[in-house]
Amino acid sequence: MDDVPDPAAERRPSPELLTRLRADLEAARYTVDALEALWGADAAAALHRGERVPARRVLDARRAGHGTSAGLATLAELFVLGLPVPVEDAAAALPSLGLAGAAELGLVADDAGGPFVRAGLDLRPYAFADAHGEGHWWIVSDLGELALGGPLGEQHVLGVGGASMTLSGLMLPTPAGRVLDLGTGCGIQAMHASRFATRVVATDISARALGLARVNVGLNGIEGVEFRLGSLFEPVVGERFDRIVSNPPFVITPRVAGVPEYEYRDGGLVGDAIVEQVMRGAAGHLTGGGVAQLLGNWEVRDDGDAFERLRDWAGELEYWIVEREVQRVTEYAETWIRDGGTRPGTAEFDRLYDAWLDDFERRGVREIGFGYVLLRRPDAASPPLPAAARGGRPARLARIERLHGPLGASPGGLGVHLAECLAAHDRQSSLDDRALSDARLTVAGDVTEERHHWPGDEHPTAMLLRQGGGFGRVVELDTGLAALVGACDGELSVGAVIAAIAQLLEVDETALAADLLPAVRALIDDGMLLLPAE
Numbered sequence: 335m336d337d338v339p340d341p342a343a344e345r346r347p348s349p350e351l352l353t354r355l356r357a358d359l360e361a362a363r364y365t366v367d368a369l370e371a372l373w374g375a376d377a378a379a380a381l382h383r384g385e386r387v388p389a390r391r392v393l394d395a396r397r398a399g400h401g402t403s404a405g406l407a408t409l410a411e412l413f414v415l416g417l418p419v420p421v422e423d424a425a426a427a428l429p430s431l432g433l434a435g436a437a438e439l440g441l442v443a444d445d446a447g448g449p450f451v452r453a454g455l456d457l458r459p460y461a462f463a464d465a466h467g468e469g470h471w472w473i474v475s476d477l478g479e480l481a482l483g484g485p486l487g488e489q490h491v492l493g494v495g496g497a498s499m500t501l502s503g504l505m506l507p508t509p510a511g512r513v514l515d516l517g518t519g520c521g522i523q524a525m526h527a528s529r530f531a532t533r534v535v536a537t538d539i540s541a542r543a544l545g546l547a548r549v550n551v552g553l554n555g556i557e558g559v560e561f562r563l564g565s566l567f568e569p570v571v572g573e574r575f576d577r578i579v580s581n582p583p584f585v586i587t588p589r590v591a592g593v594p595e596y597e598y599r600d601g602g603l604v605g606d607a608i609v610e611q612v613m614r615g616a617a618g619h620l621t622g623g624g625v626a627q628l629l630g631n632w633e634v635r636d637d638g639d640a641f642e643r644l645r646d647w648a649g650e651l652e653y654w655i656v657e658r659e660v661q662r663v664t665e666y667a668e669t670w671i672r673d674g675g676t677r678p679g680t681a682e683f684d685r686l687y688d689a690w691l692d693d694f695e696r697r698g699v700r701e702i703g704f705g706y707v708l709l710r711r712p713d714a715a716s717p718p719l720p721a722a723a724r725g726g727r728p729a730r731l732a733r734i735e736r737l738h739g740p741l742g743a744s745p746g747g748l749g750v751h752l753a754e755c756l757a758a759h760d761r762q763s764s765l766d767d768r769a770l771s772d773a774r775l776t777v778a779g780d781v782t783e784e785r786h787h788w789p790g791d792e793h794p795t796a797m798l799l800r801q802g803g804g805f806g807r808v809v810e811l812d813t814g815l816a817a818l819v820g821a822c823d824g825e826l827s828v829g830a831v832i833a834a835i836a837q838l839l840e841v842d843e844t845a846l847a848a849d850l851l852p853a854v855r856a857l858i859d860d861g862m863l864l865l866p867a868e
């Protein structure tokens with residue numbers, strides 16, 4: 335890896351040690367499936383809730399019978415449960431690396447010179463499935479609250495959390511040349527991006543995070559990732575990328591003395607300004623047609639519309655922003671105070687709670703939105719059709735929507751659906767109303783229709799289209815649109831179907847087309863109606 339020199343250069347792991355560690359992890363079958371088989375579903379579920387007692391009891395009860403799984407059990411106790419293990423057991427579980435090599439990598443530490451060793455870092459398996467297939471890696475990060483037995487440090491480097499998995503699932507899987515992972519943390523997004531990118535530049539303000547990200551990339555044999563130290567877009571001034579991904583430290587934190595500032599979640603700015611800076615900064619670093627994807631929080635204030643602020647932050651870029659959740663400020667404060675390891679019912683919890691509520695009160699914040707942001711630089715080589723040619727509907731991608739319900743089933747990740755919807759939007763945007771009328775559409779395979787009747791009524795009181803994948807959308811139909819969708823089997827053109835419906839309903843064909851074509855474009859954008867293959 336040809337990295338730009340930075341102060342984290344001393345934290346460059348030995349390739350030989352990482353090769354030895356990988357051999358030991360493979361030999362022990364240190365995988366997600368093997369661990370769940372080792373201690374069972376109930377203990378695995380408890381671990382997801384942050385409770386290790388059930389898993390520890392299972393391992394204790396089975397210790398004499400571990401046999402060939404002894405190495406797996408030792409690694410699980412040491413790195414997942416955060417428990418001390420006997421020196422001889424640790425050495426047996428890491429025969430190629432050895433305890434000296436493990437100590438050099440920072441993985442283990444002596445337990446005060448006694449007969450036990452403790453984990454110095456968290457090391458656990460990670461399994462995933464994306465558009466390119468299934469895979470598994472091992473991820474090194476700082477020890478969590480379970481192993482530490484107390485609050486996290488402010489320089490804590492987080493492993494793979496819920497937000498990390500959300501963003502990796504959102505990534506467009508289509509090939510890209512250069513990708514920027516802004517705020518890489520442990521490196522997980524850069525690793526996922528390497529599956530579709532030629533080259534990845536991963537940046538972070540934390541030298542420690544970059545050091546651990548180098549370990550993860552090397553441990554998993556991933557090539558083509560370059561690391562740079564610096565804040566936001568400072569390490570890539572003057573450069574442009576085909577794709578930008580970012581899980582920025584978006585948690586809104588009071589800027590007052592005595593409130594911990596965790597690097598992995600706190601960008602050091604007031605309110606939601608870190609999300610604003612990433613969105614505004616993306617414009618200067620995307621190639622034509624390039625896409626930025628990030629997660630974010632935004633404040634819902636008494637004096638304005640949060641969505642208007644988001645539109646302003648997008649600036650010249652096209653945008654598709656999906657709000658997935660809204661929390662009251664009280665819920666939000668409780669969530670993130672607990673996340674740092676401070677327990678409810680303590681004086682410290684109450685002190686931090688006051689600080690959070692005071693901060694929100696100063697800006698008139700009543701709720702916090704969370705969601706997905708997709709930005710795209712328009713491609714100057716493909717100017718859009720004027721709105722007049724498309725029934726007044728603009729061609730520019732400009733969507734902000736609230737989708738707070740459950741998602742549909744997307745085995746390869748939601749990014750597959752996003753990519754398909756973007757491609758569909760671009761195709762339908764290139765068609766004027768006459769060309770769209772000539773198209774022969776089909777209904778997507780995951781779309782079903784529901785009709786609801788009052789008992790005894792001949793006609794339905796409600797007709798719905800339901801999407802099984804993607805965002806799991808539900809669209810209400812009127813008679814005309816229901817008839818059009820029902821006839822989209824690829825045989826007749828949209829115009830021919832509209833003409834037939836107009837005759838059947840005894841309405842003006844031109845007026846019906848003006849009513850239905852925008853709805854057809856929307857269903858294409860949502861992936862519910864499909865254009866014919868090119």
